[in-house]
Amino acid sequence: xxxxxxxxxxxxxxxxxxxxxxxxxxxxxxxxxxxxxxxxxxxxxxxxxxxxxxxxxxxxxxxxxxxxxxxxxxxxxxxxxxxxxxxxxxxxxxxxxxxxxxxxxxxxxxxxxxxxxxxxxxxxxxxxxxxxxxxxxxxxxxxxxxxxxxxxxxxxxxxxxxxxxxxxxxxxxxxxxxxxxxxxxxxxxxxxxxxxxxxxxxxxxxxxxxxxxxxxxxxxxxxxxxxxxxxxxxxxxxxxxxxxxxxxxxxxxxxxxxxxxxxxxxxxxxxxxxxxxxxxxxxxxxxxxxxxxxxxxxxxxxxxxxxxxxxxxxxxxxx
Amino acid sequence: xxxxxxxxxxxxxxxxxxxxxxxxxxxxxxxxxxxxxxxxxxxxxxxxxxxxxxxxxxxxxxxxxxxxxxxxxxxxxxxxxxxxxxxxxxxxxxxxxxxxxxxxxxxxxxxx
Numbered sequence: 239x240x241x242x243x244x245x246x247x248x249x250x251x252x253x254x255x256x257x258x259x260x261x262x263x264x265x266x267x268x269x270x271x272x273x274x275x276x277x278x279x280x281x282x283x284x285x286x287x288x289x290x291x292x293x294x295x296x297x298x299x300x301x302x303x304x305x306x307x308x309x310x311x312x313x314x315x316x317x318x319x320x321x322x323x324x325x326x327x328x329x330x331x332x333x334x335x336x337x338x339x340x341x342x343x344x345x346x347x348x349x350x351x352x353x354x355x356x357x358x359x360x361x362x363x364x365x366x367x368x369x370x371x372x373x374x375x376x377x378x379x380x381x382x383x384x385x386x387x388x389x390x391x392x393x394x395x396x397x398x399x400x401x402x403x404x405x406x407x408x409x410x411x412x413x414x415x416x417x418x419x420x421x422x423x424x425x426x427x428x429x430x431x432x433x434x435x436x437x438x439x440x441x442x443x444x445x446x447x448x449x450x451x452x453x454x455x456x457x458x459x460x461x462x463x464x465x466x467x468x469x470x471x472x473x474x475x476x477x478x479x480x481x482x483x484x485x486x487x488x489x490x491x492x493x494x495x496x497x498x499x500x501x502x503x504x505x506x507x508x509x510x511x512x513x514x515x516x517x518x519x520x521x522x523x524x525x526x527x528x529x530x531x532x533x534x535x536x537x538x539x540x541x542x543x544x545x546x547x548x549x550x551x552x553x554x555x556x557x
Numbered sequence: 558x559x560x561x562x563x564x565x566x567x568x569x570x571x572x573x574x575x576x577x578x579x580x581x582x583x584x585x586x587x588x589x590x591x592x593x594x595x596x597x598x599x600x601x602x603x604x605x606x607x608x609x610x611x612x613x614x615x616x617x618x619x620x621x622x623x624x625x626x627x628x629x630x631x632x633x634x635x636x637x638x639x640x641x642x643x644x645x646x647x648x649x650x651x652x653x654x655x656x657x658x659x660x661x662x663x664x665x666x667x668x669x
Contacts, residue, residue: 471613472649478620479650486628488621 258398259309261389265401266302268378273299275371282364286353287418287435290346290442291372294411297339297446298404301453304331305401325460325496332400332457339450346443350436357432365419372416379409394533395498400453411445414438463494466502470532474502477528484520486510489542500535502528505542517541559607560588568600568668570661574607577615586618593625600668601626604661606637616649623655632656636664 273295280288308324308331320327383405390398418438425431465471474491487507494501504524508517521539528537558575569592577585592601603619605611619635626633634656638646646652658664 468613472616472645475613475616475620476648476650478617479654482620482624482654485624487624488617491617 256313258389258393259306259313261386262302262306262309262401265382265386265405266299266306268382269295269299269302272371272375272378275367276375279364279368279371283360283368283419284358285360285365285368285419285422285435286346286349287415287438287442288364288368289349290439290446291411291415293342293346294442294446295408297335297342297449298408300338301331301335301400301404304335307331322501323496323499325499328497329457329460332453333461336450336454336457339446339453343443343446343450346439346446350439350443353436353439354433357436359426359432360419360422360435362423362426365423369416369419369423372412372419375412376409376416379405379412383409403452404449407445407449411442414441414445460495460497466493466495466500470500473531474504474528477524477531478504480527481520481524484524487543489544498534500532502532502535502537503540504537505540507543508541558584560584562588562592564599566665566669568602568665569595570602570604572604572607576610577608578610578612579614582612582614582618585615589618589622593622600632601634602661602664602668603633603635604637604664605635605642606639606661608637608642609639611642611645613649616645616651619655620651632668634658634664634667636661 273292276288276292276295279285280292308328311320311327312324383402386398386402386405390402415438418434418441422431422434425434466474471491471493474493478488478491485506486509489505489507491505492503506524508520521541524539525537529535558573558577558581560574561572563570563572571588571592573585573588575581589601589603601622619633623633635646636658637660638657643652643657646655646657656664656667658667
């Protein structure tokens, strides 16, 4: 998670959704363009590592497509249709992507074991084509990695964060395939060179495993409405301490993530002799102060006189 | 985590040892609640000399208890915080609203 704490609100440096959408669409187009020749090279070379790369690319295209779809919904007025943002959509698509990655991983693993059992040299013509495409892939993905990383630093969000990590993984895995193909051709005279290709596909399987694991690990807490991390919880307590004299009792705090958004509910009891306008003014002050300190947070102060998730004041029952 | 409750010189003392984290915070909360719920309400001393960690949930329990004590013009004080726990209290700002003493004798003087 890349949620941060800020002292100044931090909302001014946001990248407009349309620019984000354009950026992700460029990534999607580059992905699709590089994917087609990748398939051709894999078929011509009969290489397991290239097949594994084709599957990995399919997963990445799926992830990028979901990211683009989310941003597209936002820029086409989705925000008005989804009052609580697109967080659930983002989380659901991440889970789907993670599951597809694990299915692909199983396929790559099976194919590699099969090829080790029945070794077969790769075909040179297809492999040379693969080397050319992988070289292009390394360059293009390295460029997209750095560009997306810059955008993610300006405006942190799960989508932009996953995008730059995705391109870093792609650049590195393309480099692995490139090295494996060069070695397979260069050392073709040795009988054991047939094992380079399936063994290298385990590297791609490793990339798939870590990507899938990371995606699911980061999405599950959101899906299950896990509370905020301690770092942010301490910020909430600090605000409650700052406004200690402005409320009568603390009856609980609830929080959750929804995509890049954070929702916090604070249940407070106020002095019964105060006018509603005075209570509202206090609520506004606490809300505004906390929202400035926690980026992308939406704070609700709920006036209540009963315990929600904290200790209760027994004096209210003592006559 | 271990919790002990005792009464001494009109002061309810809650002693917490170990860690107050997501798993044990409910035990700590129950202990604080049981002391506050006693019909004869008195000043409370929370002795944290055996505590090595407290999470935000534990801090909220203390904050809510401090508020209840204040509303009934009773006092709540803390004592024996080690460096790490004191750091958490400083980060959360609770050190600015609660009386914190290095030892129990000083805290007792304040609560009498």
